Amino acid sequence: MGRYLKLVxxxxxxxxxxxxxxxxxxxxxxxxxxxxxxxxEEIQPGGTLRVWMSSDVTAAFDPQKEYFQVSFAFFRxxxxxxxxxxxxxxxxxxxxxxxxxxxxxxxxxxxxxLTWTFTLxxxxxxxxxxxxxxxxxxxxxxxxxxxxxxGVAAGYGFYYTVIEGFDAYGAGEADxxxxxxxxxxxxxxxxxxxxxxxxxxxxxxxxxxxxxxNPADPEAPLGVAEGHDDDYGRYLxxxxxxxFEGSEALDFSLPVKDQETVAGYEPNRLMTLVRxxxxxxxxxxxxxxxxxxxxxVEICPGCEDEVAEKKVAADEIDHIFQNGVSAAMARQFSxxxxxxxxxxxxxxPGNYYISMNLAVAPFDDVHVRKAVNLAINKEGWRRLxxxxxSGEIATHFTPNALFANLLEGYDPYPTPNSQGADTPxxxxxxxxxxxxSKYDTNQDGLCDAPECKGVVSVGVVGRVPEAQDALxxxxxxGIGIEVDVNSFDNATAYNKVFDPKxxxxxxxxxxxxxxxxxAYTFYFPLMYGPNILDQYNSNYPMVGAxxxxxxxxxxxxxxxxxxxxxKIEECITxxxxxxxxxWAEADKLMMEVVVPIVPLLFSNTEQIISSRVVNYTYSxxxxxxxxxxxxxxxxxx
Amino acid sequence: xxxxxxxxxxxxxxxxxxxxxxxxxxxxxDPIIRAIGRHPSPELVAQxxxxxGLDQPLYVxxxxxxxxxxxxxxxxxxxxxxxxxQTRVPVREAIVDRIPVTLALxxxxxxxxxxIGIPIGIISAIKRGTLVDRSAMIFALVGVSMPxxxxxxxxxxxxxxxxxxxxxxxxxxxQSVLQSVVExxxxxxxxxxxxxxxxxxxxxxxxxxxETMGEDYIRTARAKGVSERTVIYRHGLRAALTxxxxxxxxxxxxxxxxxxxxxxxxxxxxxxxxxxxxxYGADFPAVMGVTMLGTFFIVVANFVVDIVYAFLDPRxxxx
Numbered sequence: 001m002g003r004y005l006k007l008v009x010x011x012x013x014x015x016x017x018x019x020x021x022x023x024x025x026x027x028x029x030x031x032x033x034x035x036x037x038x039x040x041e042e043i044q045p046g047g048t049l050r051v052w053m054s055s056d057v058t059a060a061f062d063p064q065k066e067y068f069q070v071s072f073a074f075f076r077x078x079x080x081x082x083x084x085x086x087x088x089x090x091x092x093x094x095x096x097x098x099x100x101x102x103x104x105x106x107x108x109x110x111x112x113x114l115t116w117t118f119t120l121x122x123x124x125x126x127x128x129x130x131x132x133x134x135x136x137x138x139x140x141x142x143x144x145x146x147x148x149x150x151g152v153a154a155g156y157g158f159y160y161t162v163i164e165g166f167d168a169y170g171a172g173e174a175d176x177x178x179x180x181x182x183x184x185x186x187x188x189x190x191x192x193x194x195x196x197x198x199x200x201x202x203x204x205x206x207x208x209x210x211x212x213x214n215p216a217d218p219e220a221p222l223g224v225a226e227g228h229d230d231d232y233g234r235y236l237x238x239x240x241x242x243x244f245e246g247s248e249a250l251d252f253s254l255p256v257k258d259q260e261t262v263a264g265y266e267p268n269r270l271m272t273l274v275r276x277x278x279x280x281x282x283x284x285x286x287x288x289x290x291x292x293x294x295x296x297v298e299i300c301p302g303c304e305d306e307v308a309e310k311k312v313a314a315d316e317i318d319h320i321f322q323n324g325v326s327a328a329m330a331r332q333f334s335x336x337x338x339x340x341x342x343x344x345x346x347x348x349p350g351n352y353y354i355s356m357n358l359a360v361a362p363f364d365d366v367h368v369r370k371a372v373n374l375a376i377n378k379e380g381w382r383r384l385x386x387x388x389x390s391g392e393i394a395t396h397f398t399p400n401a402l403f404a405n406l407l408e409g410y411d412p413y414p415t416p417n418s419q420g421a422d423t424p425x426x427x428x429x430x431x432x433x434x435x436x437s438k439y440d441t442n443q444d445g446l447c448d449a450p451e452c453k454g455v456v457s458v459g460v461v462g463r464v465p466e467a468q469d470a471l472x473x474x475x476x477x478g479i480g481i482e483v484d485v486n487s488f489d490n491a492t493a494y495n496k497v498f499d500p501k502x503x504x505x506x507x508x509x510x511x512x513x514x515x516x517x518x519a520y521t522f523y524f525p526l527m528y529g530p531n532i533l534d535q536y537n538s539n540y541p542m543v544g545a546x547x548x549x550x551x552x553x554x555x556x557x558x559x560x561x562x563x564x565x566x567k568i569e570e571c572i573t574x575x576x577x578x579x580x581x582x583w584a585e586a587d588k589l590m591m592e593v594v595v596p597i598v599p600l601l602f603s604n605t606e607q608i609i610s611s612r613v614v615n616y617t618y619s620x621x622x623x624x625x626x627x628x629x630x631x632x633x634x635x636x637x
Numbered sequence: 638x639x640x641x642x643x644x645x646x647x648x649x650x651x652x653x654x655x656x657x658x659x660x661x662x663x664x665x666x667d668p669i670i671r672a673i674g675r676h677p678s679p680e681l682v683a684q685x686x687x688x689x690g691l692d693q694p695l696y697v698x699x700x701x702x703x704x705x706x707x708x709x710x711x712x713x714x715x716x717x718x719x720x721x722x723q724t725r726v727p728v729r730e731a732i733v734d735r736i737p738v739t740l741a742l743x744x745x746x747x748x749x750x751x752x753i754g755i756p757i758g759i760i761s762a763i764k765r766g767t768l769v770d771r772s773a774m775i776f777a778l779v780g781v782s783m784p785x786x787x788x789x790x791x792x793x794x795x796x797x798x799x800x801x802x803x804x805x806x807x808x809x810x811x812q813s814v815l816q817s818v819v820e821x822x823x824x825x826x827x828x829x830x831x832x833x834x835x836x837x838x839x840x841x842x843x844x845x846x847x848e849t850m851g852e853d854y855i856r857t858a859r860a861k862g863v864s865e866r867t868v869i870y871r872h873g874l875r876a877a878l879t880x881x882x883x884x885x886x887x888x889x890x891x892x893x894x895x896x897x898x899x900x901x902x903x904x905x906x907x908x909x910x911x912x913x914x915x916x917y918g919a920d921f922p923a924v925m926g927v928t929m930l931g932t933f934f935i936v937v938a939n940f941v942v943d944i945v946y947a948f949l950d951p952r953x954x955x956x
Contacts (some may be wrong), residue, residue, distance in 0.1 A: 055914075056724065058672070058723060059672070059723075059724075060726065062725075067673070067676070150680075150684050151684070153684045153685045155673060155681075158676060158678065230688070231726075233725075234726075266734065267721070267723075267724035268726075268731070268906075268911070268914060270810050272810065298807055298810065298904070300807065300901075300904045300906070300910070301913075301914035301917075302901045302917065303806075303902070304902055304904075306790075307806050307904065311805060311807075314805075316805050491919075495667075525676055533678065533679060535677070536670055536677040
């Protein structure tokens, strides 16, 4: 009898286990790389979109502090309007361009590129409780003042230091930003200290969104944000099609300490967006159809993504706000005929690359760096990540979408099927390059100098990254470089590569995502010498470091290429097509002359949606489904 | 009572000091960088460090955190010190918001595991060696062996996604915790937490009861003609339950500090979820707040257990 009972128990356990796993194992091997789109269905306004997030934003929706793609997305689609903004669409529908939003038209830019004048739309109002307050030019100045204020510690104030008097105001040397003038309520003039071709993009970021005056205290320099240096996000007055639920109860006439936070946002827990009646009354806007009545977001930090994905498949929630879908669920959605049109693979304006420290041997030799570029099996690296759906193999630095595809097809280090030293031709080409290096003394294509032994690489732990690092080490062995592979948890790995004094030769987990669709947001933080920081430095290869910097950080090598700095400074001043072409030239210069990286991938993002969602639209700027463009199927509540 | 209170304070100080030292010496990532974002210029880092008070000497920092815990002149967890580095939300506010969820989860699960575990243990002990006993022990073995994260997923997939009998993971945003309890949103989390504990409690109850039933005073009671029912329930069980009470107190206190896995699995916004997010984010004030609360629960539970002991076992007197 005892044996019988054990058998029954075992069968029960196995049955439960099978039931729990069954749903995930459907579908065949490999992913199809389908980029889909729901058909043009009849769009009916209304309903509430149910969204799930596995982590909250980083600064509780403070528009000055938030420096995070997720918050940028919610600000753009829903909460804040700016002078210029995006159309919430993908790369094929001008999703990377900016259009007048609160501005009535494109700005007028003086011939020297130093003065930008905006004319504002009239009759635009803030969300309740300030529905009677019109948006005026002074409100944009107020936002910049808050951005400059040191106590606020804005996330990306550096984008605005080109505004005349911005730094002086921040330093407390002036009462206002001298370079910003409200000519009248509807005309804003911005004077710059140097031509800045992407100023329009910078003014489309949330930090530049207008902050209303406080009707109860009109003299308060920061308006309703006065006294909320740390927490304005929870008192946010919206200007977009949505506002936090309960915004109308905000009472700015009370002392700051007595003001109640908005009910519709509980950090790390929930966010409820409802229609902004002012937006409706003011005639809506040209960029955001905003079909939904509301958006209900459940924030569940640390929760199981797989359970949420299962809820999408069961139509219990409509969308998961994140990058990526578990492999099992991607398989299920991409292969199940009932779910296929709810699965999307979209390009995101981000990249992955290996950085080589120009100031550490053997990477101080450009031939070694070129040989590494020829040796790496990028296709294998991508396959380990998940195959074609992970992204497009990168052959240069900045994603193609940012160059209007000017560099499409450009590949200075071609190997068969991008498989590098894992093909005879690739290995031969890499060896030929290595043979020209000073570290290959007998010129046999194998690095034989001691500098090529025990070359330290820093990567992160995990099944996939560790397999990718092993592949990189194997490829480099083919040209005589012996890599000492080191894998750390994320925080430790970043601490190492952020520190220029650590002199990390190879960083195998480098990657970046745009701040806005301009290559400046890649070159300035990642490849510009004057921007090398003592701590938290993201110019890992030390591109453009001057001799003083190299000495300061303890490098023996005293010179690294600085050609790119000159090019970056040239591109910054340009605008329009000239600027785009300049960045493309910078990319070529980088890949052919400086060669500090091995580009690996221009990444994709996967999205799954419930069957309730119609008019699926992907916003390139947000790298997410655009909540201001989608609607719910008729009959959905 | 005074001695107990002093002991509580001492424990809180030691734990707070230990937590602070761990945070300072074994950082899981600089909270400043997490708070700033992708371009942490030296000026910005210095400004935020100052805003957070992390530019002060360590002893000053510790004193700020330690004094911020004293509920005078304000409340427990002073808002000027105890605010989340990530969300800027006062830690006290976050804790107060989340306690109802954790309480509902803990109380429900505790009732369930007692209701399952103790009767099974009693029956198993009384019917020792029978089919019932063996079945109960198989339940105990299986229950103890099942990891919570696995069991939770299985229950969720079977009873919600497959059979559709019970509500999904997560709580509706537009209703109170009590309403969610009534509508059954806690049933699966309760069972997930309770099955493992119930299995353990049944084994403990069985073992203790069998041992107690072999004591001299039980034989004496039987010899005096006391009914078997009275022998078991009044004399046997009462003594057998004493160690269970200790365990129960500790388990409940531990869960009140946050049932991390269950809350994450079932998307319950409780203290466990808050703790884990704070840990991942190197959000020290939040970590300190939750740790101190958990410590407080455990010390108080110890105190309560001692009192209950006195009721259960006449040999114990509370002083």
